[in-house]
Amino acid sequence: MSLRHAVLGLLSEHPASGYDLMKLFESSLSNVWPATQSQVYGELGKLSAAGLLTVSAEGPRGRKEYAVTAAGRAELRHWLVETEPERVRRSETLLRVFFLGLLTPDEATAFLAVEATRAAQEAAALRELEPTVDPGANALSVHGRLALEYGLRLAALQEEWARWAAGQIAAAQEAAS
Template identity: 60%
Template sequence: MSTQEGKIEPMSLRHAVLGLLSAGPASGYDLLKTFELSLENVWPATQSQLYAELGRLAQEGLVRVAAEGPRGRKEYEITEEGRAELRHWLVEVSPAVNRRSDMLLRVFFLDQVGTGAARGYLERLAERAVHEHDQLLGIREFVIGQGDDALRLYGDIALEWGLRLTAAQREWAEWAAGRVAALEQEKAPEQEKALEQK
């Protein structure tokens, strides 16, 4: 009777691995390539993390070594328990919100550097958002029409989030830069007065 365990749960790397394996067996190396290619912008993982996690998952019975190939290759396969855990995580565990934001932390302290530098910071954020947006558009062109109905749909949905996020970031940063510029104007007369005083 262990219905009320500690319940900490997050640890999404394992769910990323289970998710990838749910599409078919793969080796650690294969998975690493997938992480580098398609999960790079959602859940990056390093090789050391990945192999360690596969070991743990195997020990807990969520995945199994289905075959061994050349060069010590171990092909992992998701088990029924693994699939169950994946589904459980998807539908029952509420996603962790991503609170930390380096970008926003800086905004809080921008009054330390004066309006000019502050505006510069925000303008660079806007530029970066435009750049990222363009890259995502490029990816969309590239992957258009790949996969079956469901896979294409969810890929589209994820990409659309990126597009909307970068668009919102650009608009916000430009708006914010404008607000700072307004403050700059407002303060300009004061500076002139300070000069006259001298």
């Protein structure tokens, strides 16, 4: 349901083709809302059928450039201001944590260790992304920095938590013996 708004939002900066949008998704937005190409093209079709987008230009290879209409901007604004974001937290990792008791303590701590290093790697990857986000570039990147910071903090949290949890398991093991 939010993909449509992601597309509207990206196009509100400047008109683009489906192909362009895919690149935008891959570069910046993929971390918060991944999308496949079939989804993007499908959504462009639906949005223009609904009058929220128009084909603003046609290029070389059948390229169609879409631009947001007034109705599209209104919808985007409506979404941002008057609707509540849906928060479904579904974490396969945490689901596994619930069942860690089915493993031996060693296996469980190993799992958490993997989790910790993974979080560290992700933090490193995000830090490499940091200079990419040029402060003055466009309005999107300004707020992209905020999202990036969130990602960094989250990765740090995950690493610390995983280490702490491994410690908890080790402590419980000692208490039992």
